[in-house]
Amino acid sequence: MSDDTYAIATGLRQHDPEFLDRLIEQHQHRLYRYLLFLTGNPALAEDFFQETWIRVLERGGQYNGKSKFESWLFAIARNLVIDASRRKKLSSLEELGDPETQAPYDPPDERSASVLQLLVNRESAQVVQLSLLKIPAYYREVLLLRFSEDLGLEEIAALTAIPVSTVKSRLYRGLAALKNAMTEGAA
Amino acid sequence: MNENPHVRAQRLMAESAVEVLGKVEEAWLREHLADCVDCAREAATARELLHALRNAPVSVPRDLAARTQLRVRLRAQEVSEAANGSLWLWVVTAASWFLGVFSAPLVWKVFSWLGSSVGVPKLVLEIGFVLWWTVPALVAVGVVLQQRALNAGTKGI
Numbered sequence: 001m002s003d004d005t006y007a008i009a010t011g012l013r014q015h016d017p018e019f020l021d022r023l024i025e026q027h028q029h030r031l032y033r034y035l036l037f038l039t040g041n042p043a044l045a046e047d048f049f050q051e052t053w054i055r056v057l058e059r060g061g062q063y064n065g066k067s068k069f070e071s072w073l074f075a076i077a078r079n080l081v082i083d084a085s086r087r088k089k090l091s092s093l094e095e096l097g098d099p100e101t102q103a104p105y106d107p108p109d110e111r112s113a114s115v116l117q118l119l120v121n122r123e124s125a126q127v128v129q130l131s132l133l134k135i136p137a138y139y140r141e142v143l144l145l146r147f148s149e150d151l152g153l154e155e156i157a158a159l160t161a162i163p164v165s166t167v168k169s170r171l172y173r174g175l176a177a178l179k180n181a182m183t184e185g186a187a
Numbered sequence: 188m189n190e191n192p193h194v195r196a197q198r199l200m201a202e203s204a205v206e207v208l209g210k211v212e213e214a215w216l217r218e219h220l221a222d223c224v225d226c227a228r229e230a231a232t233a234r235e236l237l238h239a240l241r242n243a244p245v246s247v248p249r250d251l252a253a254r255t256q257l258r259v260r261l262r263a264q265e266v267s268e269a270a271n272g273s274l275w276l277w278v279v280t281a282a283s284w285f286l287g288v289f290s291a292p293l294v295w296k297v298f299s300w301l302g303s304s305v306g307v308p309k310l311v312l313e314i315g316f317v318l319w320w321t322v323p324a325l326v327a328v329g330v331v332l333q334q335r336a337l338n339a340g341t342k343g344i
Contacts, residue, residue, distance in 0.1 A: 015263055015266065015267070017256075017259060017260045017263045020256070020259050020263070021256045021259075021260075024252050024255055024256055024259070025252055028247050028251065028252045028255075029245070029247055032245065032247045032248075032251065033243070033245040036245055042248070046248060046251055049251060049255060050251075050254065050255045050258055053255050053258070053259050054258065054259060054262050057259050057262055057263055057266070058262070058266065126244070127239070128236065128239040128240050128243050129243045129244065129245070132240075132243070143240060144240075146205070147237055147240040147241050148240060148241055148243060153205075153206065168205055168206065171204075171205045172201055172205060175201065175204060175205075175233075175236070176201075178236070178240075179236065182236075
């Protein structure tokens with residue numbers, strides 16, 4: 001257990017509002033970005049953001065400091081999103097990505113055109129952001145956790161409750177899907 | 188059957204984005220990219236894609252943190268008050284049980300006297316005595332249920 005996570009675990013057990021204020025300030029960007037990309041909806045992301053911190057307050061005693069605080073925080077946020085999606089009669093997070101059509105996601109053609117020209121001509125980060133919202137949530141989530149949050153494969157597997165092999169395959173397919181979405185956006 | 192070098196390079200580029208390549212494969216890929224313009228261009232594209240993914244700009248709504256902090260503080264206050272309420276409830280309940288246990292002989296004498304004065308059957312007296320003892324527990328259960336109803340109402344707002 002590192003000093004940082006130990007300090008966070010101790011602070012959370014004390015239900016100290018000032019300590020929570022600091023945590024909210026520190027982690028607001030990462031949590032909001034995660035929720036925004038997970039839900040694809042700014043208003044929902046805001047709601048879940050607030051609910052997540054309420055849960056952190058109520059269940060702070062359950063954080064033991066053995067894992068990264070971010071992983072624990074994201075797991076709470078993820079569970080809230082899944083619970084909400086179930087209340088709306090969606091059986092899993094997967095369906096968040098494509099609520100209108102229940103057909104399984106068709107993986108993109110690996111031979112899709114290069115996005116180099118697209119990246120040269122546009123603000124690449126903005127293009128990526130828009131394209132991310134076009135791919136299913138279960139790809140979006142692992143891409144964000146791996147490349148934006150720099151979480152390891154095992155950490156992502158623990159957070160999303162799926163095997164490491166599935167994390168890898170989602171990453172491969174997610175990158176291909178993102179590339180395809182960017183190409184389509186450029187067309 | 189030997190894998191097409193360009194296909195192999197594509198596969199290794201994808202793998203390198205997700206996990207660490209072995210030394211042999213990494214060296215082979217480096218050599219291939221040095222010789223193959225198309226694959227090198229593809230690798231540059233992949234690097235840019237990952238860079239853009241790492242730096243995807245997301246701006247948090249201006250007052251979201253402040254609104255959240257306010258909500259968390261209000262909830263913390265509720266949790267604290269509920270905890271204090273529960274503590275007092277436990278103290279009062281425990282005290283009433285102790286009083287009940289130690290005053291039982293006296294209460295039984297009072298019930299006996301009332302029974303003999305009014306002429307109530309012994310069975311009715313015993314039932315009355317047991318009911319008298321359950322009063323603190325019933326009151327405690329009532330208070331707990333009321334607190335839960337209030338908490339549920341507050342959360343629902």
